[in-house]
Structures are given as structure tokens and as C-alpha cells.
Amino acid sequence: MQNKIAAAENPIFGDSSMKKSTVGAAGALVGLVNVLLGAGGGILAVPILKKCGLTQKQAQANAVAVILPLTIISFIIYIKKQYVNFFDSLWIIPFAVLGALVGTFVFRKLSSSVLKRIFGVFMIWAGVRMLWKL
Amino acid sequence: MGRCEDAVEAVNFWDILAVILSAAISAMGLGGGGVLILYLTLIKSVPQLEAQGINLLFFIxxxxxxxxxxxxxxxxxxxxxxxxxxxxxxxxxxxxxxxxKIDTKYISILFACFLIVVGSITLFGKSKKA
Incomplete structure (x- = not known):
């Protein structure tokens, strides 16, 4: 009984199959993908966090907290290596925040399996098109 | 090699709309954060690494x-x-x-494969509930 309570409060030490070292190694993969692709860390982090015993919503929330510091450091590296100009890119911030609000409060109501399917097809098509152009 | 000498040209209405839509789509949990990179590389012809850098700032x-x-x-x-x-x-x-060390071409290939994987997960994955 006590073990079950401990598992609920501290999923990583509970009935989770993940050890701290494994979580660290998984984090390394998340960081590697995030800096190499400039995206994709979150989609990797969520299933790893679920393996730690978190629910889907908890995993999504914690994934953002994992990715944020890694993204800030990755962005600093991109600036240092002159892949991107910080001041030229600043215009994006207010519109990104506006878009996130629209997505959270307006588009979420439109979310459906049909929309997901259309978007899935679009992503696959875009990936194939990119490979074709290279 | 993907550096930002070819900085993004003057920002126009479509750029702003693309940023708003990309953020909205990401907030819905779709696209794995790669939508803006797609717009920048495929429509605006921004070099892959510059697009990735802009996408990192976009997320922060x-x-x-x-x-x-x-x-x-x-x-x-x-x-x-x-x-x-x-x-x-x-x-x-x-x-x-x-x-x-890696040529930008291979980064683009990795990114394209990432899109195909994310698209397949979105298309065939189970619907996610808490």
C-alpha cells in the first residue's frame, strides 16, 4: 500500500521501469535531436516521460520543462555559430505567443481525428518532398 | 553552408500568418514543432540551419x-x-x-525522415487521452 502511494507521488521511484541513468540517457537523445533538427525534442520526451509513470497530460507538461532549457542552450549555440541572427528573428516572438493562444483556446475545439489524419498526410508528403528535392 | 548571410527578407503578412498558424498547430500538439521550419525552407527558401534556429527561438x-x-x-x-x-x-x-561536422544536406535528410515519422505517428497513432 505504502509502495503504491510512493509510486503515485514519485513515479520515477515507483513501479516505473526507468532508472535515473536511463532517464539521463534518454534525455541525451532528446537534446541531440533537438539541437540537430531544431525541433522534435518534445515528441521524443513525451513517451519517455510516460515510461517514468506519468500520464499523457503530465508527460506533455514535463516534456516542455525538459525541452525549454535545452532549446535555450541550442539557440545560443545557433547564434554563436552564426546559423541565425538573434535580432533579425525577434519579430517572431509576439506572433508565436498569439498563435499559441489561438491554438490553445480556439483551435483546440476544432481538434478531431480527421484534422489529425489530414495533418499526418501533410507531414509525410512534406518529408517525401524534401527528400525528393535533395 | 546554411549560415545566416542570406537573412530572412523583409517580414510580410504571409510570414506573420505562418508563424501564428505554426504556433497554433504546435499548441494543439500536432507537427512536433516542425511546421515553421517547413514554411521557412520550402516556401521562403531559408537555409535549413537558419530555419531550425528561428524555430528554436519560436518555441522559447x-x-x-x-x-x-x-x-x-x-x-x-x-x-x-x-x-x-x-x-x-x-x-x-x-x-x-x-x-x-555534418553537411547540411544530411541534416535536411534527417529532418525529412523526422517529418515522415511524426506524420506516421499522427496518422496511425492512437488518440491521446490523459
Whole structure:
């Protein structure tokens, strides 16, 4: 009984199959993908966090907290290596925040399996098109 | 080689709309954060690494706001987050080394494969409920 309570409060030490070292190694993969692709860390982090015993919503929330510091450091590296100009890119911030609000409060109501399917097809098509152009 | 000498031209209405839509789509949990990179590379012909850098900046303000909200709701689990971030720092260090070594063409191939994987997960994955 006590073990079950401990598992609920501290999923990583509970009935989770993940050890701290494994979580660290998984984090390394998340960081590697995030800096190499400039995206994709979150989609990797969520299933790893679920393996730690978190629910889907908890995993999504914690994934953002994992990715944020890694993204800030990755962005600093991109600036240092002159892949991107910080001041030229600043215009994006207010519109990104506006878009996130629209997505959270307006588009979420439109979310459906049909929309997901259309978007899935679009992503696959875009990936194939990119490979074709290279 | 993907550096930002060819800086993004003057920002126009479509750029702003693309940023708003990309953020909205990401907030819905679709696209794995790659939508803006697609717009920048395929429509605006921005070099792959510059597009990736812009996408990293694009994520930061939304994530700061989200983390603030999650922290207030006490959803965050520092015992899991900390080892993952520490491991992630090693991954970022290794990745930044690879960024210098790997030709941008291979980064683009990796990104295209990432899109196909994310698209397949979105298309065939189970619907996610808490």
C-alpha cells in the first residue's frame, strides 16, 4: 500500500521501469535531436516521460520543462555559430505567443481525428518532398 | 553552408500568418514543432540551419509561459526533469559538435525522415487521452 502511494507521488521511484541513468540517457537523445533538427525534442520526451509513470497530460507538461532549457542552450549555440541572427528573428516572438493562444483556446475545439489524419498526410508528403528535392 | 548571410527578407503578412498558424498547430500538439521550419525552407527558401534556429527561438516564449503555468499547478516533477535535462545537455553538446561536422544536406535528410515519422505517428497513432 505504502509502495503504491510512493509510486503515485514519485513515479520515477515507483513501479516505473526507468532508472535515473536511463532517464539521463534518454534525455541525451532528446537534446541531440533537438539541437540537430531544431525541433522534435518534445515528441521524443513525451513517451519517455510516460515510461517514468506519468500520464499523457503530465508527460506533455514535463516534456516542455525538459525541452525549454535545452532549446535555450541550442539557440545560443545557433547564434554563436552564426546559423541565425538573434535580432533579425525577434519579430517572431509576439506572433508565436498569439498563435499559441489561438491554438490553445480556439483551435483546440476544432481538434478531431480527421484534422489529425489530414495533418499526418501533410507531414509525410512534406518529408517525401524534401527528400525528393535533395 | 546554411549560415545566416542570406537573412530572412523583409517580414510580410504571409510570414506573420505562418508563424501564428505554426504556433497554433504546435499548441494543439500536432507537427512536433516542425511546421515553421517547413514554411521557412520550402516556401521562403531559408537555409535549413537558419530555419531550425528561428524555430528554436519560436518555441522559447510559449514554453516559458507554459512552464510557468505548469509550475503553478504543481504538475512538474523535478526528480524526473533534472536527470533528463542533465542528460539532454550532454546530447546538446554532442549535437552541436555534429552540426559542425555534418553537411547540411544530411541534416535536411534527417529532418525529412523526422517529418515522415511524426506524420506516421499522427496518422496511425492512437488518440491521446490523459
Amino acid at each position: 516564449p510559449c514554453a516559458v509561459a507554459a512552464v510557468f503555468v505548469y509550475a503553478k499547478r504543481r504538475v512538474l516533477q523535478p526528480k524526473i526533469i533534472l536527470p533528463m535535462v542533465l542528460g539532454g545537455l550532454v546530447g546538446v553538446a554532442a549535437g552541436s559538435f555534429l552540426l559542425y
